Amino acid sequence: MGENWSNWSGNVESRPQVIAVPDDESTVAALVREAAAAGREVRVVGTGHSFTPVAASDGLLLKLDKIASVTDIDADAGTAWVGAGAKITAIGEPLRQGGLALANQGDIDVQAICGALGTGTHGTGRTLGNLSTRIAALRLVTADGEIAELSAENDPEALRAARVSLGMLGVATAVQLNCLPAYRLHEKLWAATVDDCFAEIDGLIAGNRHFEFFWRPEPDICDMKALNPHDGPPDPMDGVDGERVDHSYRIFPSIRENKFNEMEYSVPADAGPDCFHEIRALMQTRHPQVKWPVEYRTLAADDAMLSTAYKRHSVTISVHQDASLPYRDFFADCEAIFRNHRGRPHWGKVHNLTAEDFADLYPEWDAFLAVRRRFDPKGRFLNDYLRGIFE
Ligand SMILES: Cc1cc2nc3c(=O)[nH]c(=O)nc-3n(C[C@H](O)[C@H](O)[C@H](O)COP(=O)(O)OP(=O)(O)OC[C@H]3O[C@@H](n4cnc5c(N)ncnc54)[C@H](O)[C@@H]3O)c2cc1C
Structure with missing residues (x-):
């Protein structure tokens, strides 16, 4: 048996038989064929920043850190x-030199690009879809060790399945992304009371390319952020008075030094305010010990097919707890509220849903299962956790 593996927060562990760091696509294909012959399941890990066991493997665990170049930039x-395997943080500068930039990014930029795409990672912005909406084409090593290139032209159904697919259709080796011309962002940070935040939230969401806030239970304040x-x-008065200007890829990410566990649900956009107020009331009454902020x-x-924003504009609400503290009871209480609003959980964040629940939440659930079976009839890319939901 090989070495132990655990995710970033430490709430998921596994013991892969083999961990491999292939140099190139043909080595990935050979490793997938070998694993098939040995009857081993195959999982790829990006950087292990998911809080669900989506990357855990008892068989072959692939790390694509060496398959990480940015090529064919076409401005x-x-x-x-x-x-x-490219880390998002390593993509921004080469893209900028080629005149391009990612359309949006999440709170951090340390994830591997195909790890982030695999769970439908997103940033904020009323008009902006998750990062996977920007996939133009995807190269996959499939279950039989062959190479497939998916695009909207050659297999639109499979691409809609593959955009958010937790690595279940195959090992992605490269992705072609639709980008924007390189741009700079102006960041504005300020604090507001909850009442003031919600008095103006519709205008803030409509009037800024990116708006979000973190509500801090103590002292019951919203830390607001708008990017345009x-x-x-780039502004030499960097950060003064909560404002700065820089290349987009330098403005998006924050540094998260303290480890936590997280639950996040996407709820229909109209339900966002009510859902937030219910979560806030829950924390103030039943869980006042939780000091970590709520993100909106x-x-x-x-x-x-598996996007949490499938055919509905959404608000995403995340709750956190320190990685060293219990979180299950708190998250379960939050989950009851999220589910009451027909929320769909982030695929990389803690949830307790079953296949039956997902089938009810995703209109194209059966279509996804059919594409998954078409690509991987023997379930080589499933671990126990995924088998429990997708088989
Ligand atoms: C501190 C922190 C901040 C975060 N901020 C955000 C945020 O702002 N927005 C947001 O939406 N989420 C956020 N997340 C969640 C995070 O973006 C996702 O869980 C993301 O999937 C993690 O990327 P990763 O590279 O670590 O992938 P992993 O967690 O390692 O893998 C995720 C999935 O992708 C699959 N995968 C990875 N590489 C490949 C490949 N090459 N081919 C096929 N499948 C592959 C894995 O098998 C797994 O199923 C955050 C998480 C943390 C810990």
Whole structure:
């Protein structure tokens, strides 16, 4: 048996028989064929920043850290190919030099690009879909060790399944992303009471390309953030009075030094305010010991079969607890509220849903299962956790 593996927060562990760090796509294909012959399940791990056992493996665990280049930047077409293991933080500068930028990013940028895409990772912005909406094409090593390139032209159904698919259709080796011309962002940070925040939230969401807030239970304050494109140069008054300007990829990410566990649900956009107020009341009454903030973001609808924003504009609400403290009871109480609003859980964050629950929440659930079976009839890319939900 090999070494132990655990995710970032430490709430998921596994013991893969083999951990491999292939140099290139053909080695990935050979490793997948070997694993098939040995009857081993195959999982890929990005950086292990998911809080669910989506990357855990008892068989072969692949790390694609060496398949990480940014190539074929085409500023006119607005596209670039990125190696699946590239960390998001390493993509911004080469894209900028080629005149392009990612359309949106999440709170951190340390994830592997195909790890982030695999769970439908998103940022905030009423008109902006999750990162997977920007996939133009995807190269996969499939269950039989062959190479497939999926695009909207050659297999639109499979691409809608693959956009958010937790690595169940195959090992992604590279992704072609639809980008924007390189841009700078102006960041504005300020604090507001909950009442003031909700008195103006519709205007803030509509009036800023990116708006979000973190509500801190103590002292019951919202830390607000608005980002908008800016024509000026990076600002030498960096951070003064809560404002700064920089290249987009330098403004999006924050540093998360303290480890936590997290639950996040996407609820229909109209339900966002009520859902937040119920979570806040729950924390103030039943869970006053939880000091970690609640994050409130917006997410545009898309049509990926397993996107949490499938055909509905959404608000995403996340609750956190310190990684060293118990979180299950608190999260379960929050989950009851989220579910009451027909929320769909982030695929990389803690939840307690079953296959039956997902079938009820996702209109194209059966279509996804059919594509998964088409790509991987023997379930080589399933671990126990995924088998429990997707088989
Ligand atoms: C501190 C922190 C901040 C976060 N902020 C955000 C945020 O702002 N927005 C948000 O939406 N989420 C956020 N998340 C969640 C995080 O973005 C997702 O869980 C993401 O999937 C993690 O990326 P990863 O590279 O660690 O992937 P992993 O967790 O390692 O893997 C995720 C899934 O992708 C699969 N996978 C990875 N690489 C490949 C590949 N090459 N081919 C096929 N499948 C592959 C894995 O098998 C697994 O199923 C955050 C998490 C943490 C810990």
